[in-house]
Amino acid sequence: MSTKLTKAPxxxxxxxMDYVGYGATPEWRDNTPFRATLTVEGIERGRSAARFIWKDSEARTFPMFMTDMVALLKATPNVDRGTVDGWWMVQKRGQNYGIRPATETELAARA
Structure with a gap:
């Protein structure tokens, strides 16, 4: 899977940001693969989506759709006690944003 999303909030x-609205002003960044070590913090339910919340060492949070968590667990051999180091991309489903593992094609394109 690859994404056509060029900017992420x-x-x-x-x-x-999992959703743009409700008064928060996003900083729109290029949607390119980023490397991070993330630890799963829990599950959150919004108006239209349930998601897992990941946190990095600087306490920044990154939502992940449930479907992507299942794919991550099936494909990633290095999940250790809820922590995983990898390359990530942002994707959009409906009006919501979340992360997923970057594909080989996306990683090759960044070089």
Whole structure:
């Protein structure tokens, strides 16, 4: 899977916004693969989507759709006690944003 999403909404601290609206002003960043070590913090339910919340060492959060968590667990051999190091991309489903593992094609395109 690859994404055609070219820009993604982040907070000024660098956390991925799961939804744009409700008065928060996003910082639109290029949607390119980024490397991060993330630890799953829990599950959150919004108006239209349930998602897992990942956190990095700087306490920035990154939502992930449930479907992508299942794919991650099936495909990633390095999940250790809820922590995984990898390359990530942002994707959009409906009006919501979340991360997923970057594909080989996306990683090759960044070089």
């Amino acid at each position: 982040f907070t000024e601290r660098g956390a991925l």
